[in-house]
Amino acid sequence: KNQVEQSPQxxxxxxxxxxxxxxNYTVSPFSNLRWYxxxxxxxxxxLTIMTFSENTKSxxxxxxxxxxxxxxxxLHITASQxxxxxxxxxxxxxRNQGGKLIFGxxxxxxxxx
Amino acid sequence: DAGVIQSPRHEVTEMGQEVTLxxxxxxxxxxxxxxxxxMMRGLELLIYFNNNVPIxxxxxxxxxxxxxxxxxxxxxxxxxxSEPRDSAVYFxxxxxxxxxxxxxxGSGTQLSVL
Numbered sequence: 001k002n003q004v005e006q007s008p009q010x011x012x013x014x015x016x017x018x019x020x021x022x023x024n025y026t027v028s029p030f031s032n033l034r035w036y037x038x039x040x041x042x043x044x045x046x047l048t049i050m051t052f053s054e055n056t057k058s059x060x061x062x063x064x065x066x067x068x069x070x071x072x073x074x075l076h077i078t079a080s081q082x083x084x085x086x087x088x089x090x091x092x093x094x095r096n097q098g099g100k101l102i103f104g105x106x107x108x109x110x111x112x113x
Numbered sequence: 114d115a116g117v118i119q120s121p122r123h124e125v126t127e128m129g130q131e132v133t134l135x136x137x138x139x140x141x142x143x144x145x146x147x148x149x150x151x152m153m154r155g156l157e158l159l160i161y162f163n164n165n166v167p168i169x170x171x172x173x174x175x176x177x178x179x180x181x182x183x184x185x186x187x188x189x190x191x192x193x194x195s196e197p198r199d200s201a202v203y204f205x206x207x208x209x210x211x212x213x214x215x216x217x218x219g220s221g222t223q224l225s226v227l
Contacts, residue, residue: 041220041221043117043206043218043220043221044156044204044218045218046216046217049215100161100169101216103155103156103157104155
């Protein structure tokens with residue numbers, strides 16, 4: 001069964017600190033992996049998209065990694081800001097399924113001053 | 114571009130009533146998706162359209178749910194009759210091109226069925 005598991009479920013860090021969020025998936029055949037940021041009361045916004053051949057991608061202070069062999073991804077946030085408080089969702093797409101996305105449950109990040 | 118536009122932003126209705134959610138995708142995008150988000154189940158795909166044609170509606174919970182896309186710039190999701198368990202946030206999203214392209218979400222409709 002195609003699944004995406006994220007950890008931790010929630011995380012509290014102090015402003016300025018770094019953090020890493022984890023994503024494990026069992027989706028096959030793999031097409032791409034995305035990280036989304038969802039602010040409270042808003043729709044998800046894409047941070048990164050990685051295909052099979054990419055093992056790292058950055059978007060400002062956000063850096064995503066992908067290990068397609070172990071089917072793991074991480075999202076590293078550097079020098080966190082209060083505005084980073086949000087839910088971070090890992091999403092995996094299976095190849096040849098019309099772009100159907102499998103969503104993780106998300107990690108709720110809270111950045112405190 | 115204004116992004117994906119959904120209306121209403123909030124909807125409160127009584128059980129048994131008909132509910133219609135509306136979506137205007139980003140101009141030029143050829144795929145449109147309807148998702149439902151709850152605390153328990155996260156984001157679930159209900160249905161998606163490609164070039165206005167429904168491609169996969171396997172996520173639609175039951176016959177009470179229906180979706181239409183009469184043209185490239187408008188889609189509706191209807192629930193008739195609504196039930197309390199339909200309470201959730203409903204998101205519309207659109208995309209240009211194929212699988213690896215970025216998906217753009219609207220701000221969602223918060224539905225409460227009393």
